[in-house]
Amino acid sequence: MAQKPTIPKGTRDFIPATMIKRSYIFDTIRSVFQLHGYLPIETPAMETMETLMGKYGEEGDRLIFKILNSGDFHTNITSKNLAEDSAAQLANKLCEKALRYDLTVPFARFVVQNQNNIKFPFKRYQIQPVWRADRPQKGRYREFYQCDADIIGSNSLMNEVELVQIIDAVYAKLGIAAILKINNRKILTGIAEVIGEPDKIIDITVAIDKLDKIGIENVRKELIDKGLSNESITKLEPIIQLDGSIQEKIDSLSTILKSSEIGMKGIEEISYIISIIDSLPKTIEIDFDISLARGLNYYTGAIFEVKARDVEMGSICGGGRYDDLTGVFGLPHVSGVGISFGADRIYDVLEQLDLFPQNITETTNVLFLNFGDTEAKLSMQYLIKLREHTISCELYPEPAKIKKQMQYANDRNIPFVAILGEEEIASHKITLKNMKTGEQYSIKNNELISNIQNHLSQ
């Protein structure tokens, strides 16, 4: 009996109509990357466990898809291992490879391994799928594409500015009204210092990142759970709830963080970035959001996050600066900064807001009907000529009923049908049918290309 086919949880098939829309997103992002001088690379779908584990925090390790070793993977597992090892320890014995979790860590590995083949500062873009063993839900998949642009080997804040310009250009091209939130990890570190809890920086950032979502009361509860003193929380609350213009927030924080050297460095950085962005034309809205933390532990400077304004969806772009990501792979003191567009969420946003352009659905421009062997052979001559003029065209592969061939053209959304039957051949003519208007007319066979070109350019 035939089994019912399925695909793994959180994965998807893409039909042609969907792929055309997805390609539109990838093409748009890629063209913006290239326009800013970024170069393409690719890395393998799988990395060694060593490369990935421990780079994304404890939660991240759990969400990495591990690949079972080939062959006799069980021979070095004892019953003692089974009884006593943690799941993570067992996984380490059974798996030496895993699917990549993002594009940034593999990129760091790539940079170290290929440091003699690339020119610094190195600007690369990378558009590939990543995998996370998360529970799927709205806007969240287990296999999804990231579109990353990173620049590594340069400390200049001009790189941050350039990435903001890229973000602005991408969303402007796609027609998405977006808001870019900026913060700086050094400011968060500074805040942790001045409230007297420098060791709790991770707990603090994770908690205040949720301020928007769960409110100040629940943030306070979470911080108490994590062991912060009441005194520290009392100091923290007015800081993370600072309101006003970007400049007002910067001014307030300059006073608050005066005693923290690293905090003041963060203020200096964000002021610089924002002052330059302000002087440039842009369509995206910019906000300095003190509660923006982002989970990834490796960020050390600027952090970015983009959300669509008119639709409820997680972030559609994220990124930041990391000062020493390559250090763990043996290349210390190389700073990088990058952003990552979530193509699948961008798709969902465009779909929900009906923002896909109308004209990206057509593929073939002309379909030749098939009247039999003789006529089909003759049609081939015209197909070749049309293709020489980059007009996409095809011949219906078998001499089916005309009704069926017409229906095929209709279903495929092909705008023109060329009819080359016995009558046309005898009179050296071709009948063209415009499938949108239903209009049908006869032309001389040497007028075919100019006629189609005229219609397509209208």
Add this chain to the structure above:
RNA sequence: GUGGAUGUAGCUCAGUUGGUUAGAGUACUAGAUUGUGGUUCUAGGGGUCGCCGGUUCAAGCCCGGUCUUCCACCCCA
């Protein structure tokens, strides 16, 4: 990993207090129309009612388990 919903034709879904042979729309195939698509009409094919077990004379419907998908939490693109 935690909690809540869900599952009936390829797709979207009806299906009464449990009662003969499970329906509709859409899609598909053919015909009305032998060289013409979209609209219309007619006919046809297509279902182990997610899976396993239980209750019952009788289960798509009730009960238990399991899987799937979706939603939320954690976390994240």
